[in-house]
Amino acid sequence: MKQFEYVEGGVTAAQGFRACGVAAGIKHKDRKDLALVVADAPTAVAAVYTTNKVAAAPVQIDRERTRSGQAQAVVVNSGCANACTGETGLQDAREMARLTGEALGIDEQLVLVCSTGVIGALLPMERIAAGIKEAAGALSPTGGSDAAHAIMTTDTVDKQVAVELEIDGKTVMIGGMCKGSGMIEPNMATMLGFITTDAAVHHKALDQALREAVEVSFNRVVVDGDRSTNDTVILMASGVAGNETLTPYHSQWQYFVDALKTVCLELGKKMVMDGEGATKFVTVRVRGARTVQDAQVAARAIAKSALVKTSWFGLDPNWGRVIAAVGYSGAEVDDQKAQIYYGDICAYDQGRVADKALLTAMQDVMRKRAFEVTVDLHLGEGEDTIYTCDLSYDYVKINAEYTT
């Protein structure tokens, strides 16, 4: 049973948070590119970072700072990733935090920093400094939407989700925003996610909840199979809702975790829907795999295959490319046992190919904005699901023209 309701809003849906987005002129003129998310007081914090061995300067700073389990503000810029920028980059990231702490009158150690954009460029620190000052004066308990716009890069729409639930008879909100449309894949890539809640949560429990949620959401999203230097998801819990502090021993712990998973999953789906040039949202399910690990590698191989993705764009139920992807994924597969479905229609059934008459029905499935491709390997109980999109002309256009 669902224990939460969707509501309007993003990072300022929860009580105790203010946010804003301003145009600091980092890469483009007159485009919001600097965001603040600020809690009224220090909060519990948890974060998950990229697994890329090349980690941007802000990621290196935040990894240190979130170990304390406490934070009060996040400053985010788009237009420049501050990655591969060496010692200067680290200094700049620390300076962004110091400037933010100064402008807000809070301890700079409680400020986290995120950057997204082009790799290898130094931050324009004068404009950043001016932007932070302006942003500190623009904070608002309804500023979530401005912040969500300011963190966008090649995103075509802002991405926000919020839910409401009840814990200990108190109303609890969980809301978030994210950016990301290319380079998105399991283990996250060029994505930034910020989630706030007014629930009271022990910071170690918060960390556990976030890891569980990321695993079934952001880590299940594949656009093009790349992973970035800057990926970060930060979750802050203000405790203003007044519930008893949540830990896994609280009777309503699972309600909180499920609601958090939903926020993360819906944000992840919004990234797929906004995948660069995407025209289709495709849910890839693998079941009947020998192991869960097999299901995972098979689903990822399908979702990452350029040949499979172009066939979706072309409304071509080319199950041959799907089974070929499973075949090289490393998963066990016997083509005489496997079944492949487009929606509910079986395209390939244990050695038998669907009647030509079903081709139109399969193309009708694929004509929808969202559809499912299911592979049943009939070798065991392993299951996995990945969310992804097709590969279109516009993917090439966007990424060929997005310049260094």
Added chain:
Amino acid sequence: MKQFEYVEGGVTAAQGFRACGVAAGIKHKDRKDLALVVADAPTAVAAVYTTNKVAAAPVQIDRERTRSGQAQAVVVNSGCANACTGETGLQDAREMARLTGEALGIDEQLVLVCSTGVIGALLPMERIAAGIKEAAGALSPTGGSDAAHAIMTTDTVDKQVAVELEIDGKTVMIGGMCKGSGMIEPNMATMLGFITTDAAVHHKALDQALREAVEVSFNRVVVDGDRSTNDTVILMASGVAGNETLTPYHSQWQYFVDALKTVCLELGKKMVMDGEGATKFVTVRVRGARTVQDAQVAARAIAKSALVKTSWFGLDPNWGRVIAAVGYSGAEVDDQKAQIYYGDICAYDQGRVADKALLTAMQDVMRKRAFEVTVDLHLGEGEDTIYTCDLSYDYVKINAEYTT
């Protein structure tokens, strides 16, 4: 010192072989789609097959047959891969061999079978049978080019290479043909390669030479990162040249191996140049890696990245995407030690980004049909090279429209 010369020709450059290509109407009318390569007598044979766990029927048959180390003919069809076709598919592949043996008056066990094309369709056996009969009558010692045309699918040009060298004072020829343009990657994919030589080579030595050659050629080629169900490379040695039988103990063994490597590498490069929609031939070199294994995974990650490939298409020296790919490849990398070059121009030098003034020079490098991207990790002695192409609008077009 190079011990060989390039010459005209393909699978019939070597003495003792005849070939042909005929139009059997397998998928299209009036287009060559069935090829024979036939030796005048049984020859030594070696072969390398796909690592995809879903192997097409002909691959299963050939794996068995090439264990003997002897063969006399190969029959190849395009238009239908005979993959995922179950017991009927296996029967059809065996029947193709039987019909060929019958038409040629040779032992059917000495006939190998290859198919390429759409997965999941059954072979049109009546047309195949008629085509084999016609082909048997059309064999010619100058038929290599017709055969090279008959094995094409989405290929836009036929691919043939031949070299001449001297062993034991005898003239030896090595010539080959291949097809493949999409789904090509290390461990081979949707590629068929056929190489013949008139050298006398022990069949076990032939196997060793082929494996060495494939490792530095076909396994160094990446177009889109997929691997197919049908990949096969077959090498036949007629012995007609009259040299002493080659083994690794022959003083001129390495001449033979080097020439074979060249034939395979040139064929592999032709596949990349004909990569679906490719506009650029890119050599990706990784050096200074901690280990050879690190160099390999890093080079492959760069060559497979859709983001990197689209940046090449867009003439964008986006080294950030290159280092991000290395970062998620699993290879050790320290962005403060790494260097990235486009041609001879250093785009990223151990934390320092190239001056904007060099951008034009880098774009001039990328404007060429072929260029090199080099990553020096400065962590050890590991090196690897991969040959690949860019990702263009036409890749999407070709693969969205190539229908099941």
